[in-house]
Each structure stands twice: as structure tokens, then as C-alpha cells.
Amino acid sequence: DADVTQTPRNRITKTGKRIMLECSQTKGHDRMYWYRQDPGLGLQLIYYSFDVKDINKGEISDGYSVSRQAQAKFSLSLESAIPNQTALYFCATSDLGGEQFFGPGTRLTVL
Amino acid sequence: KNQVEQSPQSLIILEGKNCTLQCNYTVSPFSNLRWYKQDTGRGPVSLTIMTFSENTKSNGRYTATLDADTKQSSLHITASQLSDSASYICVVASAGNNRKLIWGLGTSLAVNP
Numbered sequence: 001d002a003d004v005t006q007t008p009r010n011r012i013t014k015t016g017k018r019i020m021l022e023c024s025q026t027k028g029h030d031r032m033y034w035y036r037q038d039p040g041l042g043l044q045l046i047y048y049s050f051d052v053k054d055i056n057k058g059e060i061s062d063g064y065s066v067s068r069q070a071q072a073k074f075s076l077s078l079e080s081a082i083p084n085q086t087a088l089y090f091c092a093t094s095d096l097g098g099e100q101f102f103g104p105g106t107r108l109t110v111l
Numbered sequence: 112k113n114q115v116e117q118s119p120q121s122l123i124i125l126e127g128k129n130c131t132l133q134c135n136y137t138v139s140p141f142s143n144l145r146w147y148k149q150d151t152g153r154g155p156v157s158l159t160i161m162t163f164s165e166n167t168k169s170n171g172r173y174t175a176t177l178d179a180d181t182k183q184s185s186l187h188i189t190a191s192q193l194s195d196s197a198s199y200i201c202v203v204a205s206a207g208n209n210r211k212l213i214w215g216l217g218t219s220l221a222v223n224p
Contacts, residue, residue, distance in 0.1 A: 004154075040113075042200070043155075090154050098143070098204065102154030109219030 003027045004103035006091050009077045012109045018038040019078040021106050023091030029101075032074040034058075034066060036087040037105075044092065048076055113138040115203050115215035123221045128191055132218045134184040134201030142206035146175050146186050149198045149217065158186070158199075191222045 004025045013019055023087065034046040035058075045058030047066040055066060063085060065077045078085055091103040124130050134193045136144070143162045145156035159168045159175040161184070167176045172189045186212050188195055198217040 007158070022156065040216065042216050044214075088152075094155070099145075099157050099160055100155075102156070105154050107152075 004091060004093055006089075006106050008106060009038065009104065010107045011111065013081055014111050015082055017036045017081050019081050019111075021091075021108070023074045023076070023103055025033055025072050025074075025091075025093045025095050025101075025103075027095075027101060028071075030071060030093050031096075032068065033073065033092040033100065034064075034076045035090045035092065036085075038087050039104040044064040046076065046089075049106070063095060066074065070111070077106075078110075081108075083110045084094055086110045113203075113205060113211075113213045115149045115201055116215050117201050117215040117218050119201075119218060120159075120216075121219040121221070123223060124191055126191060126222055126224050130188050130191060130220065131190075131201050132186045132220070134186070134215060136184070136213070138202070138203040138205050138213050140206040141179065142160070142204040142210065144175075144177055144184050145202040146173070146184075147200045147202060147211075149200060151163075153215070155200060161191050166167055184218075188220075193222050193224060196220060196222045 007022045029049045033048045037044040044060050067075045082092045086109050089106045092100040094100045136169045145160045146158040149155040157222050161177045174187045177184045198219050199214040200217040
């Protein structure tokens with residue numbers, strides 16, 4: 001089984017809809033991250049969490065929110081989706097050493 | 112401004128050949144440099160992580176070098192295989208109070224038979 005899983009893998013939605021992307025990990029890591037990737041751009045950090053009670057904004061947090069339900073679960077929400085949030089979204093985990101392990105990604109399309 | 116620049120942007124080689132990808136950075140203070148492999152539509156996978164004191168690190172047919180004085184790194188792929196076709200991303204971690212990862216745009220490598 002994959003160490004980091006994301007659901008859904010693909011999602012098409014309409015402008016204004018609320019969307020939740022979920023991430024689960026079995027690596028036992030405390031640290032979890034959400035990134036987005038757009039064509040021609042590097043990965044951009046949206047939010048990160050160093051433990052269940054710790055949530056931090058990344059470079060591009062506007063329009064997004066997160067919830068760390070447990071050590072193994074970190075969800076990303078788009079309260080009111082807009083077309084420029086169409087992107088590939090990745091969840092990642094790491095231990096204190098810093099090496100990050102990524103999930104398979106969620107391809108989100110906002111019409 | 113902290114930046115990571117990679118070259119070439121894309122590269123096509125024949126199976127069995129070697130290739131070298133370049134990464135220049137201006138990140139300061141420096142913590143470590145990472146190389147990731149990203150297959151199309153999938154998450155990045157870590158290849159190597161090097162700290163300031165490490166000049167070279169290997170992972171199978173992948174060998175990364177780091178020159179912290181000139182702020183340059185390279186990733187050398189030996190005896191390329193079709194499965195090496197992917198994007199290779201250089202990432203530099205900054206140190207200090209404002210730690211962050213600065214991601215390069217990647218080099219897209221195509222290995223043809």
C-alpha cells in the first residue's frame with residue numbers, strides 16, 4: 001500500500017463550489033504539507049503542519065484552508081473554488097530529517 | 112532574492128547514454144540541496160539530499176554533486192534507461208528563522224530507444 005494517499009485523484013467542479021481534498025499517511029510522520037503545481041511553475045507551498053496542533057500558512061494560502069484531524073490526516077479545502085485554482089495538488093509528509101514523501105496528486109479542474 | 116535555476120529546460124538522449132543536469136542557486140543561508148524525480152502526473156520522489164559539507168552523493172545510477180562555494184549542483188545519470196524519462200527538480204532548503212524550500216522548475220528529460 002502507498003505510504004501517502006490522496007483522494008480524490010481527479011475532480012472537476014464549478015466556480016463557487018466547496019471542495020475538500022484529503023490526504024492520509026502511514027509513515028508515522030508528524031509533518032505534513034500541501035502544495036500546488038501549475039504548468040511551467042515550481043511547486044508552491046499552500047499550508048503545512050508540524051503536528052496536530054500546529055498549522056502554518058505557506059506562500060499561497062489565500063483561498064484555501066486546512067484541517068489536521070489526526071497525525072495521519074491532513075485535508076485541504078477550497079471554500080469557494082475559482083478557475084485559477086485549477087492545478088495539480090500534492091500532499092507530502094516528512095520527519096525531522098526533512099526528506100519529503102509525496103502522494104500521487106489530485107488533479108483539480110474548476111470550470 | 113532566493114532563487115533556484117535549472118538547465119537545460121529540456122533534454123533528449125538515447126538509451127544507454129549519460130547526461131548531466133545543472134542547478135544554480137542563490138539561496139542564503141543554505142541548509143541543504145535536494146534532487147527529486149517526478150514522473151508525469153505523479154508526485155516527486157527524492158533522489159538525494161546533500162548538506163553543506165557533502166560534495167557528492169550517489170543513488171544507484173544517479174550521482175549528485177554540490178559546490179557550496181559557487182552555489183552549483185549537478186545530477187549525473189549514468190547508462191540512461193527509458194524509465195529515466197521524467198522531470199528532475201532541484202530544491203534548496205534555506206536555514207535560519209525563515210526556513211523554506213525553494214523549488215526549481217525542473218529539467219524535462221526524455222530517453223529515447
